[in-house]
Amino acid sequence: MTVRALRHYDEIGLLSAGERTGSGHRRYTEDDLRRLYRVRSLRSLGLSLEEIAGVLAEPAGDLAAMRVLLTAQLRGLEARAVQLQQLTRQLRGLLARIDSASMPDPDQFMTTLEMISVFETYFTPEQREQLAQRRTELGGTAIEAARTEWAGLVEELLCHVRDETPVDDPRVRDLVARWDTLGNRFHVDGQGGERTKTAARRMWDDNSEEIGPSLPWPADRMRNLLAYLERVRQQLG
Amino acid sequence: MTVRALRHYDEIGLLSAGERTGSGHRRYTEDDLRRLYRVRSLRSLGLSLEEIAGVLAEPAGDLAAMRVLLTAQLRGLEARAVQLQQLTRQLRGLLARIDSASMPDPDQFMTTLEMISVFETYFTPEQREQLAQRRTELGGTAIEAARTEWAGLVEELLCHVRDETPVDDPRVRDLVARWDTLGNRFHVDGQGGERTKTAARRMWDDNSEEIGPSLPWPADRMRNLLAYLERVRQQLG
DNA sequence: CTTGAACCCGCCGTAACGGAAGGTCCTACC
DNA sequence: GGTAGGACCTTCCGTTACGGCGGGTTCAAG
Numbered sequence A, B: 001m002t003v004r005a006l007r008h009y010d011e012i013g014l015l016s017a018g019e020r021t022g023s024g025h026r027r028y029t030e031d032d033l034r035r036l037y038r039v040r041s042l043r044s045l046g047l048s049l050e051e052i053a054g055v056l057a058e059p060a061g062d063l064a065a066m067r068v069l070l071t072a073q074l075r076g077l078e079a080r081a082v083q084l085q086q087l088t089r090q091l092r093g094l095l096a097r098i099d100s101a102s103m104p105d106p107d108q109f110m111t112t113l114e115m116i117s118v119f120e121t122y123f124t125p126e127q128r129e130q131l132a133q134r135r136t137e138l139g140g141t142a143i144e145a146a147r148t149e150w151a152g153l154v155e156e157l158l159c160h161v162r163d164e165t166p167v168d169d170p171r172v173r174d175l176v177a178r179w180d181t182l183g184n185r186f187h188v189d190g191q192g193g194e195r196t197k198t199a200a201r202r203m204w205d206d207n208s209e210e211i212g213p214s215l216p217w218p219a220d221r222m223r224n225l226l227a228y229l230e231r232v233r234q235q236l237g
Numbered sequence C: 001c002t003t004g005a006a007c008c009c010g011c012c013g014t015a016a017c018g019g020a021a022g023g024t025c026c027t028a029c030c
Numbered sequence D: 001g002g003t004a005g006g007a008c009c010t011t012c013c014g015t016t017a018c019g020g021c022g023g024g025t026t027c028a029a030g
Helices: A003-011 A030-044 A049-057 A063-099 A106-122 A125-138 A140-163 A170-184 A199-214 A220-236 B003-011 B030-044 B049-057 B063-099 B106-122 B125-138 B140-163 B170-184 B199-214 B220-236
Strands: none
Touching: A003 A030, A030 A049, A030 B106, A049 A063, A063 A106, A063 B063, A063 B106, A106 A140, A106 B030, A106 B063, A140 A170, B003 B030, B030 B049, B049 B063, B063 B106, B106 B140, B140 B170
C-alpha cells in the first residue's frame, strides 16, 4: 500500500480521510481503516474501484449486490482461464517448432505467423475450437508436420504465382493436389446453413466478400494465391 | 481490425502505409499487409506493440530473438494461470459462504473481507502458500467452518474490547482459548531464523513494528484486539 | 535551530486504442 | 453535372489505477 494510492482513492472519492490536522495532513480514523481493508480485499478479488465504490455505497453490506458482482467476476476469470490455456498451447507449439530442426527457416516461420493471423481473422471461435479438437484427435506430431508442410506449400506456390508458372505444369499440379489433400483433413462447418467448406475455400470467399470492399487494397497475396489454386483445380477438372 | 488501430500503428511507427494517394489517403502495399499479419499474430500471442516492433526491426526474421520473447511470454502466462487459480478458489469459497445459511450476517461477511486484506498484507506469499496447503490438508468444509468461527470470534472479542470487559471474565477466557485453539492449527514459519509464530502473534508484531511508524494512525482496531488477547493470555498464564 | 524525512498539491505519463469534432474526398445516383 | 452519403483525414480528449516529479510546507529528533 503506497501513500500515492491513498491519495488516489481520495481523489476519486472512494476513501477520504475522515479528519484533517490543522496543517492539512490526512488523519485516517478507525472507520477509514476498516473501509480501506474492505477496499483492498475487494480489489485483490479483482473488482474495479468503480465496482467497489458501488457495493460500499450500499447501506452497510448488501450481500445480494456483492454476490452478483463476485459471480460475474468468477465467470470472467473462468473465461480468461480458457483463453489462457489456448494461448499457452499455441505458444508451446510455436516454441517446439522453433526448437525442432524442422523449422530452421525464418521466412517459413514468418509465413506461419501470417497464417495464424489469417486464421484468427477468417474463422469464428467455434470453428477454431472445432479445428483445435481435430488437432487433438490427430495428435501433436501429425498436426505439426501438417503445419510445416502447409507453410512450405504456401511458399512454393507463391513462387509459382510470381513466376506465372502455367497452371498445367506438372509441378504445380502436384503442389495443388497436396494442398487439397492437406486441406481436406481440416474441413470446418460453415456458418448457418452453408455447406461444409475447406479452410482454403472459406478464406477465399471471405477474402473477396468481406475484406475487398472494406479496405482500399485487395488482399493481393492471398487472393492471387487462392485464385491460382482455383485455376489449377479447374484444369484438374 | 479497426481503422483506428491502423492509425495507431502508424502513429507509433510500427506500421506505416507505404504510399499515400494524392489526397493523403493511406495506401497499404502488399508488404504492409504481410507486416500487418505478423503484427496481429504476435499481438494475439500476447506480445506488446513495443516488443513486436523490436522483433520486426531485426533483419528479416530473427528466430533467436523471437524464441526468447515467446519463452518469456509463456512463463508469464504460467504465472498468471497460477494467480488465476488462486483467485478462482477464493471467489468460490466466498460465494459458497454467502450462499450457505452459515453467513447470513452482512457485518460478519464484511469482517471476513477485512481479514482477507490483513492476511494479504501481513503474510508473505510463501506463508500464504503454506496456509493454502494446510487448507487443502484440512479439507474445504473444515476450513470454512474455521473461517466462520474466526470471524465470529473477532466480532465477539471486539465487543468485549469496546465494553472493556475485564480480562479475567470467564466468557473472555473461553473466547481467547477458542481463538488460540483455532490459531494453533495455522502455524506458519517466520521469516529468516525466527521462531514459529501463530498467525495472531505475527499479525501483532508486524502491526506494531511496520504499520505503526509508517502511518499517522495506529491500526487501532487490530492493535486493541490483539493487545487485549495478550492481556487475557497473561492472565491465563 | 537545523536537518532529514514525510507530507501537501498539481501536473504529466502509462498501453492500446475508442470516440468525437470539424473538415476533405470519393463514388454512385439522378 | 450536381448532390448525398459514406469513408477518410487530422487533432484532441478519455479510459485504469495508480507512479513519479517538482516545488513548497510541516514534523520530530538531535
